Amino acid sequence: MKRPVELTVNGVLYKLEIEPRRTLLEVIREIIGLTGTKRGCDRGNCGSCTVIMDQKPIASCLVLAVEAHGKNITTIEGVADHGHLHPLQEAFLEHGAIQCGFCTPGMVMSAKALIDNNQAPLESEIKEAISGNLCRCGGYARIVKAIASVKAKS
Amino acid sequence: MNKSDLKDYAVVGKPIRRVDGPAKVTGKATYAGDLLLPGTLHGKILRSPYAHARILNIDYSRAMKLHGVRAVVTGRDFPGVRYGFMPQTRDQLPMATDKVKHYGEAVAAVAAIDEDIAEEALDLIDVEYEELTPVLTIDDAMKEGAVIIHDHMDTNIAASSKMHFGDVEKGFKESDYIREEKFTTQRVSIGFIEPHAVIVNVDNSGNVLIQGSKQSPYITWRHFCRAMDLPLGKVRIINPYVGGGFSGKHEALDLDFAAAALSKKTGFPVKIVLSQDEVIAAFKQRHAKHVEIKIGMKKDGTLVACECKMIAEGGAYASVGPFNIVIFATSGLLLPYRMSHFKYEAHRVYTNKPWCGSVRGQSIPIARFAFESLFNMMIDDLGLDQLEVRKKNSILSGESTINKMTVGTAGMVEAIEKLGEMIGWDGRKKKKAPYRGIGIACSPQVSGARMGGHFGSSAVVKVDEDGGVCLIHGGTEIGQGCDTVLAQMAAEVIGVPVEEIRQMEEDSDVAVLEAGMFSSRCTFWAGHAVKRAAEDACQQLAEIAAPLLEASKDDIVFKNKTVFSRKNPGRAIAFIDLVRNAYYTKGQPIYGRGSYSASNIPMPDLKTGEGDVTNAWAFFAQAVEVEVDPETGRVKVLKSVCTRDVGRPINPMLLDAQLEGGTVFTSGQALYEECCFDEKGRPLQNSFLDYKMPTVMEAPENEHFDIITDDPNGPFGAKGAGEGSNGTTLAAIANAVEDAIGVRIKDLPITPEKILAILKQRR
Ligand code: FES
Ligand code: FES
Numbered sequence: 001m002k003r004p005v006e007l008t009v010n011g012v013l014y015k016l017e018i019e020p021r022r023t024l025l026e027v028i029r030e031i032i033g034l035t036g037t038k039r040g041c042d043r044g045n046c047g048s049c050t051v052i053m054d055q056k057p058i059a060s061c062l063v064l065a066v067e068a069h070g071k072n073i074t075t076i077e078g079v080a081d082h083g084h085l086h087p088l089q090e091a092f093l094e095h096g097a098i099q100c101g102f103c104t105p106g107m108v109m110s111a112k113a114l115i116d117n118n119q120a121p122l123e124s125e126i127k128e129a130i131s132g133n134l135c136r137c138g139g140y141a142r143i144v145k146a147i148a149s150v151k152a153k154s
Numbered sequence: 155m156n157k158s159d160l161k162d163y164a165v166v167g168k169p170i171r172r173v174d175g176p177a178k179v180t181g182k183a184t185y186a187g188d189l190l191l192p193g194t195l196h197g198k199i200l201r202s203p204y205a206h207a208r209i210l211n212i213d214y215s216r217a218m219k220l221h222g223v224r225a226v227v228t229g230r231d232f233p234g235v236r237y238g239f240m241p242q243t244r245d246q247l248p249m250a251t252d253k254v255k256h257y258g259e260a261v262a263a264v265a266a267i268d269e270d271i272a273e274e275a276l277d278l279i280d281v282e283y284e285e286l287t288p289v290l291t292i293d294d295a296m297k298e299g300a301v302i303i304h305d306h307m308d309t310n311i312a313a314s315s316k317m318h319f320g321d322v323e324k325g326f327k328e329s330d331y332i333r334e335e336k337f338t339t340q341r342v343s344i345g346f347i348e349p350h351a352v353i354v355n356v357d358n359s360g361n362v363l364i365q366g367s368k369q370s371p372y373i374t375w376r377h378f379c380r381a382m383d384l385p386l387g388k389v390r391i392i393n394p395y396v397g398g399g400f401s402g403k404h405e406a407l408d409l410d411f412a413a414a415a416l417s418k419k420t421g422f423p424v425k426i427v428l429s430q431d432e433v434i435a436a437f438k439q440r441h442a443k444h445v446e447i448k449i450g451m452k453k454d455g456t457l458v459a460c461e462c463k464m465i466a467e468g469g470a471y472a473s474v475g476p477f478n479i480v481i482f483a484t485s486g487l488l489l490p491y492r493m494s495h496f497k498y499e500a501h502r503v504y505t506n507k508p509w510c511g512s513v514r515g516q517s518i519p520i521a522r523f524a525f526e527s528l529f530n531m532m533i534d535d536l537g538l539d540q541l542e543v544r545k546k547n548s549i550l551s552g553e554s555t556i557n558k559m560t561v562g563t564a565g566m567v568e569a570i571e572k573l574g575e576m577i578g579w580d581g582r583k584k585k586k587a588p589y590r591g592i593g594i595a596c597s598p599q600v601s602g603a604r605m606g607g608h609f610g611s612s613a614v615v616k617v618d619e620d621g622g623v624c625l626i627h628g629g630t631e632i633g634q635g636c637d638t639v640l641a642q643m644a645a646e647v648i649g650v651p652v653e654e655i656r657q658m659e660e661d662s663d664v665a666v667l668e669a670g671m672f673s674s675r676c677t678f679w680a681g682h683a684v685k686r687a688a689e690d691a692c693q694q695l696a697e698i699a700a701p702l703l704e705a706s707k708d709d710i711v712f713k714n715k716t717v718f719s720r721k722n723p724g725r726a727i728a729f730i731d732l733v734r735n736a737y738y739t740k741g742q743p744i745y746g747r748g749s750y751s752a753s754n755i756p757m758p759d760l761k762t763g764e765g766d767v768t769n770a771w772a773f774f775a776q777a778v779e780v781e782v783d784p785e786t787g788r789v790k791v792l793k794s795v796c797t798r799d800v801g802r803p804i805n806p807m808l809l810d811a812q813l814e815g816g817t818v819f820t821s822g823q824a825l826y827e828e829c830c831f832d833e834k835g836r837p838l839q840n841s842f843l844d845y846k847m848p849t850v851m852e853a854p855e856n857e858h859f860d861i862i863t864d865d866p867n868g869p870f871g872a873k874g875a876g877e878g879s880n881g882t883t884l885a886a887i888a889n890a891v892e893d894a895i896g897v898r899i900k901d902l903p904i905t906p907e908k909i910l911a912i913l914k915q916r917r
Contacts (some may be wrong), residue, residue, distance in 0.1 A: 043843065077180065077181045093172070094171065102347045140849070144852070
């Protein structure tokens with residue numbers, strides 16, 4: 001039985017009819033069609049599906065779309081402002097913090113949730129913030145530096 | 155890198171941002187799992203719950219009755235042609251027909267209108283199995299009267315390798331000190347975050363279009379066509395971005411075959427995205443290895459002889475196992491140190507576990523782990539200096555190894571020297587903190603081993619009439635940065651900014667395919683092809699420019715979007731004007747082409763191990779510092795310092811990132827990663843929750859330094875480099891742990907349990 005669900009994603013209100021068992025990740029990728037949010041494990045273990053919901057980073061594969069009803073959601077596609085990259089995105093490019101890029105959207109979202117709420121995070125806080133995001137290319141040190149450089153600027 | 159090493163290049167050698175970065179950081183980069191075609195059906199695969207069993211019957215009539223199911227296929231829907239990397243080890247079929255040989259092997263696949271229905275349909279397929287005794291260990295596989303896994307074979311040995319150079323007995327007689335040890339290494343999962351994914355469409359004429367997550371689309375294409383009994387021209391493969399490969403995404407896989415067969419049956423595109431559960435439980439892993447190694451040296455540390463016996467447990471199919479055991483010796487043991495006598499015997503055995511092939515670093519990390527561990531122990535036994543002995547034995551530029559591999563440039567000695575400086579080696583003994591240790595290791599890295607088959611590279615540079623440049627090459631962007639590095643090379647030659655070079659996906663029809671992304675070959679091989687294609691385009695333009703500039707065409711220089719004669723730089727024409735002239739006045743479109751085949755390399759003899767494999771060797775020295783927690787037994791890698799001779803790095807930032815990543819990746823194998831199975835061969839891990847990989851908390855700090863040797867054989871002096879740190883990290887960590895706790899652990903991983911047991915004994 002489909003249920004009505006309203007989601008505001010990157011500032012756009014979507015009025016949808018969704019089966020209660022569908023995850024937010026599936027709805028974002030398959031129904032709304034924003035594929036920047038990645039499905040790595042579908043079990044909450046890799047962080048590649050991270051989006052920001054009401055200021056908090058969440059694994060969208062662990063949230064049912066119906067639970068997100070009425071919420072404000074930002075995905076990786078909503079981070080740049082009309083083609084202008086967010087300072088975090090610039091920092092990822094500048095520090096070589098991207099390789100295959102599959103973990104990148106999730107990393108950026110975890111980092112953004114951190115710096116949105118904490119303008120001067122400690123290195124330990126940065127690490128904590130992305131500790132649920134796996135990067136098998138292994139670029140962690142650069143990702144931490146990239147995030148730290150944004151805090152240093154602002 | 156020293157200042158004096160900076161040549162006058164505009165973009166080569168510069169740490170520029172990656173060209174695929176903006177797409178990746180905004181979520182716009184497309185991966186296979188993001189693709190959809192009109193009418194796409196979704197496929198799921200039914201996998202064997204047994205490691206070894208006969209398939210007696212498959213009945214899918216109930217599944218076909220489920221609403222929304224469009225088709226089911228089994229092994230019988232394929233031509234029955236085996237595929238594999240070498241003619242003698244073609245042992246794989248698209249899907250099991252009569253026998254399953256590892257847990258999770260595909261036995262049937264369903265296409266349905268959505269993923270949930272396809273999943274549900276799997277439960278309605280009835281498969282009758284007859285369980286067979288699983289062969290799970292090297293002993294099981296090699297013992298007298300062993301159960302034989304492949305019906306077409308009479309042993310479980312997929313391949314063997316024997317080498318003998320010099321006279322190893324004589325070598326040991328001449329040695330002052332001999333030591334022999336046994337090391338074991340475990341299976342590890344590849345662990346890319348993007349699971350295998352593919353979308354296949356078969357049209358009415360039987361033309362197949364494959365778009366998948368493929369590290370080496372060429373290999374997939376070849377395997378696919380062989381197993382499907384199709385000419386290459388019937389199958390077009392186009393590659394989107396790949397979310398990490400690490401050698402796990404070369405071959406055609408069951409999902410590719412299943413999607414194609416299902417698409418053919420239904421007339422619609424079929425997409426299959428695996429779950430990580432499937433990937434971790436049933437897909438490629440690193441070989442488990444037993445290594446017995448014996449080294450003989452003089453009392454001053456001069457290496458004399460080495461003998462090694464190795465057995466690789468590799469699962470149900472041979473994959474690149476036969477190469478793996480050869481490379482173990484040629485790239486893993488015979489360099490970077492000089493030795494006069496070498497003997498080697500290796501076997502690669504089948505078991506009823508997921509198949510193994512190459513994984514990031516191929517077999518070099520394991521070979522270096524065994525060699526550098528024993529070497530380290532012996533240097534300590536003799537009371538010699540770890541760095542001095544390594545330097546003394548390092549191969550020098552222009553030397554050859556005992557199996558006749560020639561080394562062009564070699565900066566191994568300089569790399570070790572610099573490493574010592576960077577870690578303050580000389581002063582360290584005095585201020586050594588308890589439970590802290592430093593470990594050193596060195597490794598060579600091949601610039602794309604030429605091992606047979608099609609191996610060449612090609613590229614096309616098309617200059618548009620408005621001065622734009624389209625670069626077509628076969629490099630697959632799997633994260634290593636080939637699109638950036640190859641664009642840097644083209645930009646350097648043509649004298650235009652990197653941003654003005656556009657590139658496209660690999661496409662077997664309208665672009666070119668590289669032999670594959672492995673063996674750290676892309677910068678070197680594709681780099682040559684790209685450089686030559688760009689030079690060819692410039693040649694064509696230089697002929698037009700010469701009369702305009704009243705200069706000789708050989709003096710024409712392309713720089714900063716202008717063209718001038720090096721004899722008279724003051725008189726220049728804009729690049730765009732020259733191109734317009736070519737198109738509009740001469741009516742001549744500009745297409746440059748280039749290729750590289752390295753046909754000068756005498757192919758290595760896989761039986762004897764003799765012969766060259768590459769036109770350039772890179773060299774790596776690494777030091778890691780670890781801290782062992784005596785309470786928990788946990789090892790923390792604090793810092794990694796890597797010095798390297800990669801000829802000339804085309805983009806040092808990308809290389810740093812790749813090498814740092816290699817260290818993180820390999821540290822998991824050193825310290826905790828291990829694929830475990832129960833007594834029936836069923837995997838004990840099937841998720842990232844059970845299978846723990848390094849997180850940001852485990853990543854060390856890093857430092858790097860380049861020894862510039864500008865290899866005359868490499869494009870812009872570059873050598874292959876991407877896997878260099880994988881070769882050093884395992885051994886460096888093992889050596890550091892011994893330095894920290896005074897005891898050597900010879901079986902990986904070096905877990906807290908093993909460390910605590912040792913520390914307890916000592917108390
Ligand atoms: S896909 Fe959600 S955490 Fe991995
Ligand atoms: S960049 Fe490849 S997984 Fe992080």
